[in-house]
Amino acid sequence: MAQDESGRLLSLLTDGQDDLVARWIRTVTSSLAGRLTPAEVQQDLTELYRALLVAVREGGTATRGEAFGEVRSLLTELSRNRARQGFSPTETAISLFALKEVLEPALVESADVAAFVRFSRVLDDLGLYTVEVHAKTREEIISAQAEQLLELSTPVVKLWDGIVGVPLVGTLDSARTQVVMEKLLQSLLDQNATHAIVDITGVPSVDTQVAQHLLKTVVAARMMGAECTISGIRPQIAQTIVALGIEFGDITTKATLADALRHALHRIEQTRVPAGIGGQA
């Protein structure tokens, strides 16, 4: 019986191939509202239909089986591309479900409800698969962007001979602290810098967590032998810091980057003069 159904389904799919594909393409193109050209849709779907036909012929309705390997890889590529182009998972899945719509009249006419149900189960399964791949692709994109953001948002700039600055923009979490620290320490080494200024003008809020991360960065820079100043503390943030009872200990803090730079230059001047005398002595 099941063999029969598959056979009938298969013959239907094979006989009406051109007509079905054409109608499928039309349905999908209209559902995507012109965001993909009919030519693109045609290419995707024709290939998919061919693979689906082969898969049904060989593997029946076991969509997770080996026979559906090619269908799955085609679908993976399709949903990846759609995800990158900004289509929603529904729009991607509908591309598949549209085939049901197209097949429905033909199968209902021949009163082959059982075959239709079986085939629609296959399509449901494949539809779910595209959603899965779609979601996974979006996640990949998001994590890649987060990484890029991390790279972009933490520059270390040379402010003066021996002074490097880190203008922090955005919230500090432990992952960013790690990146900031890494870059700062490396640039201390590269620039032979004795002073570092961490500017937090762009940090929207400072809580105990953020303060902890700042302290870590400062302590690490100190251990490398550099003096570290925190600048860019806005009035509200100063109030928050005191209200929360955050202790910056003996770390120098300044209101503006300019103040911090002046302080650092002053410190460098202080250390330079006696060294000169020492050299003469």
Next chain:
Amino acid sequence: MTDRVPVLKIGDVLLVSIQVDLEDQMVMDLQEDLSQRIVDTGAHGVVIDISALEIVDSFVGRMLATIAAISRVLGADTVVVGMRPAVAMTLVELGLSLGGVRTALNLEQGIGALRRARDQGPVGR
């Protein structure tokens, strides 16, 4: 026989360059050698170079603090130089801050810091 860490004299500064991971016996030997050399040479400063160390744990941290304390008793300032960024980050993550030990970026700045400290008298941090 375990290796000994060499103690080199540059002017009135002693240089201790640690090149290998230290063991207990080496640390004991180093403390002995260094304190003897400080007394012999009348050095006013000690520079400990740890730029070759990839791992600094609490053991090494304690050793550095001990050496600094011994040197101070003998009238010499200690500067730890050449800490790698990765090492500094690990120490911070471990919650260690090498309290009581002065640090400098490299040997040159370390010696400069010691010279200034001698000229100005002891500068605490």
